[in-house]
Ligand code: CAA
């Protein structure tokens with residue numbers, strides 16, 4: 001099995017920054033690409049902040065943080081990913097954007113590299129067909145926050161080779177994650193169950209079933225969920241949840257995946273959750 005040495009990550013938002021952090025921390029030379037130099041700087045700072053927090057909490061030696069940061073670089077140039085052994089895409093959840101990036105990557109990155117996507121709801125088959133190397137395309141679905149959540153769903157399509165799949169599975173393990181095999185259905189294993197639950201919480205709110213705080217408290221204290229559904233929705237991003245719901249509804253045509261009107265309104269009004277300072281909760285003063 002060919003050894004992975006250099007990792008490329010596309011997007012340094014919520015998920016890309018976590019994936020790049022974990023890859024660099026696991027000893028891989030890592031390069032993360034954003035669309036502007038301001039976003040590269042912001043993303044790399046976010047990674048530095050997260051590693052700094054781990055040092056403060058006594059989870060990480062300061063020397064390991066420094067070595068991790070030394071293995072990490074940010075860029076706006078896709079060409080800087082040309083010699084990566086694996087490229088993991090974590091850009092916006094939109095098929096056209098993923099098509100653009102994967103067809104360009106296919107031209108730029110060396111022929112034997114693996115391509116992975118962190119997509120939440122698109123099928124990997126669609127994404128694989130944007131390249132001339134569908135046998136080398138897999139899903140690597142990480143969970144938020146990436147440095148903490150242990151799971152990675154590893155997804156193969158009908159066209160993924162055994163060697164690519166095994167390399168991806170071993171790579172996830174080498175990041176200290178617990179990989180599981182998921183089939184290439186929209187939402188894979190976890191989001192197929194989680195997304196209807198989150199959307200149902202919004203529907204319960206719309207129908208006057210309880211307040212945001214009480215619904216959250218109910219699931220947190222009554223069921224032991226670390227976060228109630230509205231805290232989790234704000235954490236994931238309401239824009240991302242809205243894109244995911246639309247994609248899953250298109251795929252399955254089942255009401256449980258349909259985005260509730262309130263979700264659409266909140267996204268339209270710019271209330272995207274924690275990342276924008278306001279979602280179901282107000283984070284502007286925290
Ligand atoms: N980076 C590194 N470490 C972090 C961290 C971060 N960003 N955030 C928290 N931690 C660590 C802390 O050091 C702490 O470690 P110890 O317990 O060993 O001391 C641990 O994680 C817990 O952190 P906190 O005590 O600060 O906070 P918490 O107990 O409230 O836990 C949480 C935070 C882990 C995020 C927890 O609330 C949780 O598990 N929430 C649910 C998250 C979830 O469901 N994620 C999935 C989202 S869906 C998805 O990702 C798929 C999709 O496609 C949309």
Ligand code: NAD
Nearest residue numbers: 010011013014015016033034090091092093119120144236
């Ligand atoms: P985000 O909005 O926080 O970050 C996306 C980043 O990608 C932005 O910073 C944007 O500037 C950048 N970007 C856009 N086009 C790009 C390009 N062509 N090249 C490089 N960077 C580009 O979104 P996110 O929450 O990190 O989600 C990213 C992906 O991960 C989505 O596919 C999403 O479904 C998936 N995902 C999200 C979560 C979550 O909890 N938010 C969990 C698992 C998977």
